[in-house]
Amino acid sequence: MVIESHLPILQIVVPLAAAPLCVLLRQKTVVWVFALIVSWTTLAIAITILMRVLDQGTLSYALGSWPAPWGIEIRIDAVNAYILLLVSIIGAVVLLYAPSSVTEEIPADSHHLFYSAYLLCLTGLLGITATGDAFNLFVFLEISSLSSYALISLGKDRRALTAAYQYLVLGTIGATFILIGIGFMYMMTGTLNMADLAVQLESVKNTRTVITAFAFFSVGVSLKLALFPLHLWLPNAYAFAPSVVTAFLAATATKVSIYVLLRFIFTVFGTDFAFETMMLDAVLLPLALIGILVGSTVAVFQNNIKRMLAYSSVAQIGYMILGISFFSLTGLTGGIVHLFNHALMKGALFLVMGGVAMRIGSVNLNDMRGLGKRMPVTMAAFVIGGLSLIGVPLTVGFISKWYLVLAAIEQGMWPVAVLILLGSLIAVIYIWRVIEVAYFQEVQPGDEREIKELPLTMQIAIWLLIGGTIIFGIFTPLTLGVAKKAAALLLGVLP
Amino acid sequence: MQYLGLYNYWIAVILMMTGFYIVISSGNLIKKIIGLNIFQVSVFLFYISMGKITGGTAPIKTDAASIYSNPLPHVLILTAIVVGVATTALGLSLVVRIKEAYGTVEEDEIHSQDEAW
Helix, strand or coil: CHHHHHHHHHHHHHHHHHHHHHHHHHCHHHHHHHHHHHHHHHHHHHHHHHHHHHHHEEEEEHHHHHCCCCCCCCEEHHHHHHHHHHHHHHHHHHHHHHHHHHHCCHHHHHHHHHHHHHHHHHHHHHHHCCCCCCCCHHHHHHHHHHHHHHHCCCCCCCHHHHHHHHHHHHHHHHHHHHHHHHHHHHHHHHHCEEHHHHHHHHCCCCCHHHHHHHCCCCCCCCHHHEEEEEEEHHHHHHHCCHHHHHHHHHCCCCCCCHHHHHHHHHHHHHHHHHHHHHHHHHHHHHHHHHHHHHHHHHHHHHEHHHHHHHHHHHHHHHHHHHHHHHCCCHHHHHHHHHHHHHHHHHHHHHHHHHHHHHHHHEEEEEHHHHEEEEEEEEHHHHHHHHHHHCCCCHHHHHHHHHHHHHHHCCCCCCCHHHHHHHHHHHHHHHHHHHHHHHHHHCCCCCCCCCCCCHHHHHHHHHHHHHHHHHEEEEECCCHHHHHHHHHHHHHCCCC | CHHHHCCEEEHHHHHHHHHHHHHHHEEEHHHHHHHHHHHHHHHHHHHHHCCCCCECCCCCCCCCCCCCCHHHHHHHHHHHHHHHHHHHHHHHHHHHHHHHHHHCEEEEHHHHHHCCC
16 A cells, blocks of 8 residues: 555644644634544554554655655654654544633634644644654754644733743753754764664764763753753643643643653663763753652642642653663663653643633632532542552552652662652642542532533543543553563663 | 864854843843844854865865865754744744733733732
8 A cells, every 4th residue: 555655754744734724724613623633543643653663663764765864764663653652642632622622711713723733733743753863853843842832822811921931932942952962963973864873973972072962952852841950831831821732732742852852862872872971860860859859749839730730740750751760671661651651641630620620710729619529520530630640559650650669679779769659649649639629628608600511522532531541550561561662672672 | 272263163152152141131021032043043053164164165066176065054054044933933922912911021020910910
């Protein structure tokens, strides 16, 4: 089949081509149905690609038939096929949820622009993940960033504007750092293809230029992935963006940046250089631990629940980075599987908050009194998502924390294992605060409003993700199996 | 004096730090965008001067020349310039919206308004 051999590029081109069409369609229901079809198509493509990669190994696609080191290559192995799947699952499910929430939060005359920006952001994220070319990665990074700044600024609260502005400034600095890093690499090797870079860099590794390239690149990516202490843009951006946007970005954008970090540490620079020459683990480990503790602790004191979940994201990113910094098969597996699991649960939790905002008009803790009785189905989803965030057995959160703790013990780092558990305990506190208010406090006297449950499409979207957190918590071969394979591939110890 | 021979890189470094300093120190949102622009342009200059080869001519094949400059970084930077323009446009339009919502483009005044709110 001709079309099958073009799947890697279709993964990116389908949403890219659909984005301007959204602007032309204009009518809001038509645009939504169109965007929905597009996003589910990308999901189907991602599933097909993952199957083929697991079956046949790495896929390589030469754009415009220009062969690899000269032309742009799309290179998909187990690692990025997994991330592609994650991004397109979230992209598809969040769009299913979107219409009612978008109607509520975004002015009716700009719905088509919203869906257009959403698809562009999806394109950018899929492009970053799929590409095998360093400069192409920068371009897709900017496509996704620019559209996410626009998406965040659509929030109702005027603070969404300042949050988007702050993210724009920090995001551009991050992206420019990445550009400098790529420039230095090109200077030493004369190539931009990642696989070729990996070969060419081998002989010039200990030059100051390459060390500088590595420094600029990793700081730039750390800014984009909101590694503590470079997370300052994240809480406000997530708290004030429209609910749909928050759920989508929280579940995908930082994860894709973590993938970029993985790809450059392990494939391009190589583990010897990153961990032995540059001692990256000695930098990442403490930052990840501080991120976990500070992020979780600050989350406890938030009254805006979207903001609370945003700080919890800072902590969860810490867990993923921790997994990388262990530099072992178990640790890396834990980090990669947590990337997937966290996307499912945080996506679901933010979707629940979007529903709450739609029904009671606020996401402040004080307004959620008695919500457990008023919206039982929705809040049940919050409870399950929250349990998963804590890491209770039978949820996905448990699987990833188990692997991280195992990895810590494997390396004899007992204090780290204790700190991981401490992070979970703090998560119990902030999740419990919401549960306590929603289930054990009575509705404020005088509040006689009739609160309806959410519409069916929103329920389906929320429960698809929540269902995922339970199913993948019990049957692990898909998520954990692929994560193990990806980790083995990155470490170069193929089983 | 070999370090002075690389004056093109020194210019990039100075511009970069100037831009970065403006982004960090200025409280005016428009000045921040200008700083961001200078910061980005320094990286463009870095790429462009990287492609120059001493004694090389424009990369058009003629019999008169045997050394050519590398056109690839220049082409890359064309893309990055487009990205930079888009970022500036988006940043400035956000500033316009912020001005409409807050009535000011000074960071500390916006902060104090948010606190009071």
